[in-house]
Amino acid sequence: MTALAIDVRELTRTFGDFVAVDAISFAIRKGEIFGLLGPNGAGKTTTISMLATMLRPTSGRATVDGHDILTDEDGVRRSIGIVFQDQTLDEELTAYENMDFHGRLYRIPKDLRERRIAELMDLVGLGEKMDQQVKTFSGGMKRRLEIARGLLHRPAVLFLDEPTLGLDPQTRNHLWAYIEQMNTEEGITIILTTHYMEEADRLCDRVAIIDHGRIIAMDTPENLKAAIGGDIITIDSPDAEEAYAGIDAAWPGQVERQGSTVTVRLHHAEEEITGIVNLLSAQSVGIRSISVHTPTLEDVFLHMTGRAMRDEHASGTDQMRMRHRARR
Numbered sequence: 001m002t003a004l005a006i007d008v009r010e011l012t013r014t015f016g017d018f019v020a021v022d023a024i025s026f027a028i029r030k031g032e033i034f035g036l037l038g039p040n041g042a043g044k045t046t047t048i049s050m051l052a053t054m055l056r057p058t059s060g061r062a063t064v065d066g067h068d069i070l071t072d073e074d075g076v077r078r079s080i081g082i083v084f085q086d087q088t089l090d091e092e093l094t095a096y097e098n099m100d101f102h103g104r105l106y107r108i109p110k111d112l113r114e115r116r117i118a119e120l121m122d123l124v125g126l127g128e129k130m131d132q133q134v135k136t137f138s139g140g141m142k143r144r145l146e147i148a149r150g151l152l153h154r155p156a157v158l159f160l161d162e163p164t165l166g167l168d169p170q171t172r173n174h175l176w177a178y179i180e181q182m183n184t185e186e187g188i189t190i191i192l193t194t195h196y197m198e199e200a201d202r203l204c205d206r207v208a209i210i211d212h213g214r215i216i217a218m219d220t221p222e223n224l225k226a227a228i229g230g231d232i233i234t235i236d237s238p239d240a241e242e243a244y245a246g247i248d249a250a251w252p253g254q255v256e257r258q259g260s261t262v263t264v265r266l267h268h269a270e271e272e273i274t275g276i277v278n279l280l281s282a283q284s285v286g287i288r289s290i291s292v293h294t295p296t297l298e299d300v301f302l303h304m305t306g307r308a309m310r311d312e313h314a315s316g317t318d319q320m321r322m323r324h325r326a327r328r
């Protein structure tokens, strides 16, 4: 038996002339939580849609739990659970009925089905809500139910596409706890996509940062952040170009600028900050704010691409998607 849950070789998907996923390769060990992290449109959903056999690759190969995605679709489908961005619960049915329907599809015998449903509903904190219609559930409850349903047939690999998209921070925290619990208690390999840096950082054993269909970095969150070297000083300045030039002359190659924000990577940044303030004052460069923090995955992305990837609360795009979803 292979120790790999997922093995991806040069997987590519084009839409017309557009290359959405560009010859990516990676391997995920059994029991890992692996994150595909990247901005909207990076190719994350396309990648996991191919692995879940919902979309044919243009070229390349992959196996999931030892099953080839091209030649053994049934094997793949039996091995996986999926929770994609678009909700697929039947709102008119109760939570139990949604679970039961799924269990019948997978031909899980009645006794076992009932036991697993009860266990999973407890796991995601919905044990008391089993007989309520799904249309009375909040967004977070629906997502938890979908995750429970994705686990009912005991998949070896669970795909989660933006599992906490648009959820409030408290619900997001709860979901993170469930995902970790499923991974440790059920030993399930989890591959998730996210554009929330904090989510990738908190949950994932390893992360592939994906941009324009390519993997630009892949490692543990700790190693990715450590590779940045040092702490980050962030300066907001009305004279950002001058600030950039002044600091770059003193600390060459350590400075980046994005709009009015200048970031400097330095070891022992807190000891250097006075020097930076003095330097900028001497050159009459304005400072609106200055702060120091240890690197985040956001800094890794910025460092590698020169662009920011927003991660805070639901962005405008997220909210649009949530509205779109609600209308359907």
Ligand SMILES: Nc1ncnc2c1ncn2[C@@H]1O[C@H](COP(=O)(O)OP(=O)(O)OP(=O)(O)O)[C@@H](O)[C@H]1O
Pocket: 015, 018, 020, 038, 039, 040, 041, 042, 043, 044, 045, 046, 047, 162, 193
């Ligand atoms: N069926 C399709 N036809 C044409 N273009 C597509 C199709 N599906 C995806 N794309 C394009 O491929 C690119 C990658 O999309 P994908 O959904 O994989 O990105 P993503 O990283 O998951 O981002 P998001 O979180 O926004 O879905 C995007 O530019 C998207 O517009």
